Amino acid sequence: MTEHQTKLHIWQGVSFTGVTINDRFWLPRLKVLRQTTLPDCLSKCEETGRIKNFAKAGGLLEGHYEGKYYNDSDVYKVLEGIAYTLMSERDARLEAEADRIIGLIAAAQEEDGYLCAYFTLENPESKWTDMEKHEMYNGGHLIEAAVAYYEATGKRELLEVACRLADHVDGVFGPGKRHWVEGHQEIELALVKLYRVTRAERYWKLALWLLEERGHGHGVGAIWDNPEWGPAYCQDDVPVREIKQVTGHAVRAMYLYTAMADIVHASGDSAYAEALHRVWSHTVERNMYITGGIGPSRHNEGFTFDYDLPNETAYCETCAAIAMVFWNHRMNLTFRDGKYADVVEREIYNGALSGISLSGDKYFYENPLASQGGHHRVPWFETSCCPTNLARFLPSLGQYVYAITEDGLAVNQYMNSEAKLVLASGLGVGLKQSTLYPWNGRIELEVNPAVSASFSIRLRVPEWCRGYRLEAGSVSISSAEALTDQGYLVLNRHWSPGDTIVLELDMPVDLVRAKPEVEADRGRVAVQRGPVVYCLEQTDHPGWSYDAFSIAAGAKFRVESLPELLGGVTVLWSQDEEGRRLRFIPYYAWDNREPGYMQVWVREREESGLYRF
Numbered sequence: 001m002t003e004h005q006t007k008l009h010i011w012q013g014v015s016f017t018g019v020t021i022n023d024r025f026w027l028p029r030l031k032v033l034r035q036t037t038l039p040d041c042l043s044k045c046e047e048t049g050r051i052k053n054f055a056k057a058g059g060l061l062e063g064h065y066e067g068k069y070y071n072d073s074d075v076y077k078v079l080e081g082i083a084y085t086l087m088s089e090r091d092a093r094l095e096a097e098a099d100r101i102i103g104l105i106a107a108a109q110e111e112d113g114y115l116c117a118y119f120t121l122e123n124p125e126s127k128w129t130d131m132e133k134h135e136m137y138n139g140g141h142l143i144e145a146a147v148a149y150y151e152a153t154g155k156r157e158l159l160e161v162a163c164r165l166a167d168h169v170d171g172v173f174g175p176g177k178r179h180w181v182e183g184h185q186e187i188e189l190a191l192v193k194l195y196r197v198t199r200a201e202r203y204w205k206l207a208l209w210l211l212e213e214r215g216h217g218h219g220v221g222a223i224w225d226n227p228e229w230g231p232a233y234c235q236d237d238v239p240v241r242e243i244k245q246v247t248g249h250a251v252r253a254m255y256l257y258t259a260m261a262d263i264v265h266a267s268g269d270s271a272y273a274e275a276l277h278r279v280w281s282h283t284v285e286r287n288m289y290i291t292g293g294i295g296p297s298r299h300n301e302g303f304t305f306d307y308d309l310p311n312e313t314a315y316c317e318t319c320a321a322i323a324m325v326f327w328n329h330r331m332n333l334t335f336r337d338g339k340y341a342d343v344v345e346r347e348i349y350n351g352a353l354s355g356i357s358l359s360g361d362k363y364f365y366e367n368p369l370a371s372q373g374g375h376h377r378v379p380w381f382e383t384s385c386c387p388t389n390l391a392r393f394l395p396s397l398g399q400y401v402y403a404i405t406e407d408g409l410a411v412n413q414y415m416n417s418e419a420k421l422v423l424a425s426g427l428g429v430g431l432k433q434s435t436l437y438p439w440n441g442r443i444e445l446e447v448n449p450a451v452s453a454s455f456s457i458r459l460r461v462p463e464w465c466r467g468y469r470l471e472a473g474s475v476s477i478s479s480a481e482a483l484t485d486q487g488y489l490v491l492n493r494h495w496s497p498g499d500t501i502v503l504e505l506d507m508p509v510d511l512v513r514a515k516p517e518v519e520a521d522r523g524r525v526a527v528q529r530g531p532v533v534y535c536l537e538q539t540d541h542p543g544w545s546y547d548a549f550s551i552a553a554g555a556k557f558r559v560e561s562l563p564e565l566l567g568g569v570t571v572l573w574s575q576d577e578e579g580r581r582l583r584f585i586p587y588y589a590w591d592n593r594e595p596g597y598m599q600v601w602v603r604e605r606e607e608s609g610l611y612r613f
């Protein structure tokens with residue numbers, strides 16, 4: 001299996017640099033990210049010694065390593081976020097700070113390419129002995145940052161550091177050399193990125209070899225010694241081609257499947273593809289919350305048994321929701337199915353977005369679906385993977401909006417934006433999306449090909465949507481006429497500059513019920529409108545106790561747009577069994593006001609006579 005067996009019918013991603021988001025929903029968030037989150041993460045990395053660790057390892061400063069052995073990765077993720085931000089808007093001060101940190105990282109790299117500040121400073125004799133110790137995880141984040149920074153600035157210093165590290169790993173491990181099962185996947189997907197930017201095939205081969213190492217009993221270290229964890233914790237229980245079920249630590253699993261999807265995207269390997277289909281169904285159909293959250297258990301930061309989806313104790317790490325985006329995006333490109341972009345949408349408006357406060361400087365690590373009032377966002381964590389993951393994820397959001405298909409393009413996400421795409425045929429196409437999504441389901445798309453040409457435009461019909469109207473030009477197209485394929489409406493026609501498409505997705509309020517197997521949600525409903533999952537917060541219901549109300553099956557809702565509330569939200573009004581007013585707010589926006597309880601799943605009452613709106 002080589003990368004060169006590329007299948008023509010596989011879709012290609014679009015760099016976020018080709019998409020300018022100018023959306024009322026996202027633009028303020030991206031501004032907060034640039035002005036607050038990134039500087040905040042940088043200062044936290046400085047204050048907590050994460051940046052100084054590199055200076056110390058490089059002999060530029062005296063002292064011991066501070067913090068967890070995987071803390072290098074946070075600095076790399078912030079650099080990656082800075083790189084994406086610089087690609088959208090050059091900022092000399094931010095770039096100078098990034099360059100300074102890159103200098104320290106380069107100084108920390110050992111002669112032979114090894115780079116992991118913890119081992120260099122504290123435990124050099126134990127390098128590459130305990131596979132849980134995140135040496136390759138750190139390296140993977142270094143590689144991702146280096147690729148992004150190179151693409152953003154054209155500067156090679158960090159890329160060269162990353163290549164030296166990858167070459168070091170390649171020199172020590174591989175066929176005929178040492179075995180290694182990295183305890184926390186990440187380097188595999190990063191090596192694919194490194195291969196794409198350098199075209200050095202050894203990186204691609206190393207990624208594949210690392211994936212193939214799993215499930216053959218090579219794992220050694222703390223994970224494997226811990227009887228409560230064992231190999232399934234880091235998905236080392238079966239060879240990757242034989243994966244049937246999602247197991248263990250959620251982020252590790254998602255990064256693994258992301259890399260596997262990269263492999264299928266490039267090579268078409270059918271055993272990998274089948275494993276991915278199996279594990280995707282198992283994850284999404286039995287082990288995912290309505291918010292897109294995954295991994296219910298704090299114990300292993302991951303999965304337990306099917307349909308175990310408790311609400312108050314839901315772990316649902318922010319990183320796992322972000323990693324679901326990475327994986328599902330690649331699944332969409334590889335298997336050309338809108339159901340994967342549906343998951344991306346679910347995560348970006350719910351499970352991932354809930355991880356960051358509206359102010360951009362407080363974070364959730366865990367994203368429960370109910371709280372009696374004790375769960376709050378905080379400014380940082382000892383293990384701060386989630387804030388720094390958000391810092392790199394959000395600025396690259398534009399990449400999820402479109403895909404290049406074999407015969408045109410697909411619109412995967414609806415965001416007010418302008419884009420410049422190049423189709424597989426080489427034709428340049430400008431696109432202007434005008435929409436008030438996620439609050440309103442009307443989307444106008446202006447299509448501007450460089451010259452009039454025939455190609456297809458696919459518009460994703462979200463899974464929550466049960467009715468829509470479509471017009472192309474001024475001609476209305478009925479549902480019966482529009483061809484649908486794997487979750488998309490397909491408009492295959494001749495397009496001229498200025499042609500427009502209007503898609504209006506019905507966006508009623510839906511009462512959602514969980515599958516009966518989900519014990520925690522029996523007799524309960526959740527409220528969703530469009531892609532947004534709603535919740536109730538105590539501050540909107542003063543004097544009421546947690547879970548002391550119910551809603552009727554036939555409850556009516558009033559939809560109200562409140563531009564002043566929570567950065568501008570659409571709230572939903574209804575009534576409980578006693579006729580008291582209920583105000584639902586978007587789940588992602590909870591815990592941005594007075595502390596109090598929150599619930600997504602509300603008890604359901606059968607009878608609906610009392611309810612008027």
Ligand code: FUB
Pocket residue numbers: 070184251252301317319383385
């Ligand atoms: O181990 C590195 C990161 O810390 C993981 O991805 C998170 O789940 C947390 O354990």
Ligand code: ZN
Pocket residue numbers: 317318319320365384385386387389
């Ligand atoms: Zn995390």
